[in-house]
Amino acid sequence: MRMKTREVKIGSVTIGGNHPIAIQSMTNTKTENVAETVEQIRQLTVAGCDIIRVAVPTMEAAKAIAEIKKQISIPLVADIHFDYRLAIEAVKNGADKIRINPGNIGDLSRIKAVVDVCKEHQVPIRVGVNSGSLEKHLLEKYGGVTPEALVESALDKVHIIEELGYENLVISIKSSDVLMGIQAHECIREKTDYPLHVGITESGTVFTGGLKSAVGIGNILYQGMGDTIRVSLTGNPVEEVRAAQVILKSLGLRKGGISVVSCPTCGRTQIDLIGLATKVEEMVADFDLDIKVAVMGCVVNGPGEAREADIGIAGGKGEGLLIKKGEILRKMPENELLDALRQELENWEKE
Numbered sequence: 001m002r003m004k005t006r007e008v009k010i011g012s013v014t015i016g017g018n019h020p021i022a023i024q025s026m027t028n029t030k031t032e033n034v035a036e037t038v039e040q041i042r043q044l045t046v047a048g049c050d051i052i053r054v055a056v057p058t059m060e061a062a063k064a065i066a067e068i069k070k071q072i073s074i075p076l077v078a079d080i081h082f083d084y085r086l087a088i089e090a091v092k093n094g095a096d097k098i099r100i101n102p103g104n105i106g107d108l109s110r111i112k113a114v115v116d117v118c119k120e121h122q123v124p125i126r127v128g129v130n131s132g133s134l135e136k137h138l139l140e141k142y143g144g145v146t147p148e149a150l151v152e153s154a155l156d157k158v159h160i161i162e163e164l165g166y167e168n169l170v171i172s173i174k175s176s177d178v179l180m181g182i183q184a185h186e187c188i189r190e191k192t193d194y195p196l197h198v199g200i201t202e203s204g205t206v207f208t209g210g211l212k213s214a215v216g217i218g219n220i221l222y223q224g225m226g227d228t229i230r231v232s233l234t235g236n237p238v239e240e241v242r243a244a245q246v247i248l249k250s251l252g253l254r255k256g257g258i259s260v261v262s263c264p265t266c267g268r269t270q271i272d273l274i275g276l277a278t279k280v281e282e283m284v285a286d287f288d289l290d291i292k293v294a295v296m297g298c299v300v301n302g303p304g305e306a307r308e309a310d311i312g313i314a315g316g317k318g319e320g321l322l323i324k325k326g327e328i329l330r331k332m333p334e335n336e337l338l339d340a341l342r343q344e345l346e347n348w349e350k351e
Helices: 034-047 059-070 084-092 108-121 136-142 147-163 178-188 206-222 237-250 273-284 302-308 334-350
Strands: 008-010 013-015 022-026 051-055 076-079 097-100 125-130 169-174 228-230 259-262 292-296 311-315 319-324 327-333
Touching (some): 022 237, 034 237, 059 076, 059 084, 084 108, 108 125, 136 147, 206 237, 259 273, 273 292, 273 311, 327 334
Parallel strands (some): 022 051, 051 076, 097 125, 292 311
Antiparallel strands (some): 311 319
């Protein structure tokens, strides 16, 4: 059962409650470069990103938010570290949410200054704690980084902001250690009803990071926790969005878009299945259809699996069958399969 959390409005997107789990990503451009940042945000939006975060390391970056906001259609989160004045400026320039770690912003008066401007503009604050940012006294108390230490650190910071009279909050407790991330969320579940931003931080490259994120984020979501997710990858941010969509769809938490299934290949395969499946996966991203496409490589399971999909390819010896809704449409040479599938998808979209 999904954890019942408060609703928090981030620009045009609301998270928490019964709202869909929102996909986030973060630009890797210099925020001060408005044109490049806007272009990347547009690419991410097309890919399916719901909320975008930008780094704000300078006052110029904070001021750039105003112009960026004019040119994008999804909510923008300002990522702030160390300088509380950047948070204030980001909010004044239209940030829909800010991400801070109160532990590195400064003393209580500086935290209060940030909270006051967020109150004034009704901008939510994401209180973010990572395993690499734990306070010395908690490391000593727990004998190092532990799930319990992460949770205590996050809730301590939440209480600081609550005592300043503000509860428009989102919590994130991230670790690069998958098991620790899972256990921390299990630990916090009964301790708060604020929405949770879920991710495996510093998870790695597109391949290893995607796998670690699928295991960690998937496990947390399956237990009913999580209101917004970011798959953190060393690579093109668009890959983060694609990975997040696969995780959500695999758990039945998001519908829409074409789902591609393909067999792992074996010695019976007599077409270039790997190349064909890769091209199909790239091609279907252009279609707004909620269907399953199968790309199968041989006569053993191919026809049966393809028939179970909405539309599919079943390979033979240098040729293949095009199958739609369980019916064989036609047989054709291998080099015609991709174009034939594209034509069928175009017809389907028109219908």
